[in-house]
Ligand SMILES: Nc1nc2c(ncn2[C@@H]2O[C@H](COP(=O)(O)OP(=O)(O)O)[C@@H](O)[C@H]2O)c(=O)[nH]1
């Protein structure tokens with residue numbers, strides 16, 4: 001009688017659990033569009049981190065099937081941290097994906113962003129809007145310039161060539177947790193990308209599409225937002241190069 005195969009031989013590995021975190025601040029118009037375009041069969045759950053919205057962001061999020069987590073401290077980073085804390089407390093995924101609530105990213109491209117992780121080739125995947133197709137005017141000139149300066153500084157200080165500091169990204173949960181993210185606002189994305197380098201994580205960029213947001217930009221669309229973000233991003237890139245993690 002033939003010996004039975006060990007339980008896992010030839011069997012497919014269990015499908016990795018993928019959760020999505022969406023930081024949102026007053027995005028009632030765009031959020032339903034974002035939620036509708038997330039490929040449902042690929043994602044276990046979607047968490048909207050609501051940053052003190054005064055419109056109906058929270059209720060449209062629930063109507064769209066998302067879990068809503070309050071992020072009481074104002075700021076993009078704080079919202080991402082609140083989403084992560086919720087996942088940690090309620091059962092973390094294998095892969096976490098971030099995307100913006102303003103419908104600039106194309107959520108249907110999620111499979112492209114997680115693919116390098118599923119193939120075992122990456123711990124962190126950055127969706128690059130520079131490598132992807134951009135609707136004219138989607139990435140404001142000040143955002144492009146800021147990105148270029150930040151990526152150049154990273155290249156000089158960390159010897160790694162990023163093309164973008166993008167909001168659409170994926171990471172293996174365990175490796176991502178090792179970064180101990182902390183920036184509560186504009187420095188979050190830069191912190192993530194430079195800490196990933198410092199930790200020696202495997203980083204891959206994939207092209208993602210980018211279109212004009214629904215509603216008005218609160219960061220790069222305002223002078224104050226641009227200046228604060230620019231300053232914070234460059235300081236963050238510099239600070240972590242000094243050896244502090
Ligand atoms: N500006 C801002 N955006 C936040 C905050 N919390 C969450 N977000 C979300 O962060 C994302 C990026 O903001 P956005 O206004 O599009 O900035 P931009 O992409 O630089 O134009 C959006 O999904 C916002 O809803 C916050 O406190 N301030």
Ligand SMILES: [Mg+2]
Nearest residue numbers: 100102104213
């Ligand atoms: Mg935006």
